[in-house]
Amino acid sequence: MTSILAIxxxxxxxSVALIVGDAKFSRYSEEPRSHTRLIMGMIDExxxxxxxxxxxxxxxxxxxxxxxxxxxxIGFSTVQGLAFGANIPVIPVSTLKVxxxxxxxxxxxxxxxxxxxMAVLDARMGEFNCGAYELNASGQFIAGIKDQLxxxxxxxxxYQDLNPSIIVGEAGALFDFSDxxxxxxxxxxxxxxxxxxxxxxxxxxxxxxxxxLEDFTQGGAVPIDQxxxxxxxxxxxWKKHTPIRPx
Numbered sequence: 001m002t003s004i005l006a007i008x009x010x011x012x013x014x015s016v017a018l019i020v021g022d023a024k025f026s027r028y029s030e031e032p033r034s035h036t037r038l039i040m041g042m043i044d045e046x047x048x049x050x051x052x053x054x055x056x057x058x059x060x061x062x063x064x065x066x067x068x069x070x071x072x073x074i075g076f077s078t079v080q081g082l083a084f085g086a087n088i089p090v091i092p093v094s095t096l097k098v099x100x101x102x103x104x105x106x107x108x109x110x111x112x113x114x115x116x117x118m119a120v121l122d123a124r125m126g127e128f129n130c131g132a133y134e135l136n137a138s139g140q141f142i143a144g145i146k147d148q149l150x151x152x153x154x155x156x157x158x159y160q161d162l163n164p165s166i167i168v169g170e171a172g173a174l175f176d177f178s179d180x181x182x183x184x185x186x187x188x189x190x191x192x193x194x195x196x197x198x199x200x201x202x203x204x205x206x207x208x209x210x211x212x213l214e215d216f217t218q219g220g221a222v223p224i225d226q227x228x229x230x231x232x233x234x235x236x237x238w239k240k241h242t243p244i245r246p247x
Contacts, residue, residue, distance in 0.1 A: 009075035010067025013202035016042040061212030065230035066129035089221035096131030101207035116164040149232035
């Protein structure tokens with residue numbers, strides 16, 4: 001009976017999800033700058049509700065970025081403490097991939113294939129964290145590009161190059177159609193822009209859990225000291241802890 005805990009703190013939303021066998025338990029909150037106060041309580045609640053403990057987990061899943069510098073540190077530090085303390089492997093997952101998975105779960109109708117989704121998070125200072133995913137016939141998202149940090153103009157250029165039907169995440173911060181250079185677009189390009197779906201959402205640990213389950217079956221769980229955060233900016237500012245005792 002597989003048991004995986006998922007922790008997501010990389011955006012203003014904070015969430016935790018747990019699967020034990022076929023049963024799922026979750027908590028979600030959008031309280032910016034409250035992750036430190038909320039995260040351990042959420043973990044305790046889902047473990048208690050499931051009637052299990054940390055040392056009974058098969059793995060812990062965590063979003064490793066890109067995302068908020070502080071948010072990523074809070075989630076990763078929490079996972080470090082749990083994983084080192086109970087010698088549990090970790091499943092690292094891209095925040096942007098979780099965004100695509102969250103959209104897939106929340107949208108009310110089936111997604112037609114092929115379906116290209118661009119995931120975007122506002123990195124401030126005129127830059128955006130961008131990823132691109134395509135839904136395959138098995139219902140899994142496959143990365144079309146490596147997650148990258150781009151200026152607003154380059155992110156818009158990436159959109160035009162990828163031509164996705166959906167942009168999820170902090171999409172509204174990126175798209176002001178007055179920024180689009182329509183002088184170089186033909187009529188079909190302009191039609192694509194008009195039909196584009198923009199969805200402002202945050203990633204949810206429930207969807208991190210779904211990705212982690214698939215990764216776990218494929219051997220994607222690794223020791224915590226092999227996991228790195230992916231900031232795409234300012235990576236030198238974070239240093240991983242080392243175990244306080246041998247494994």
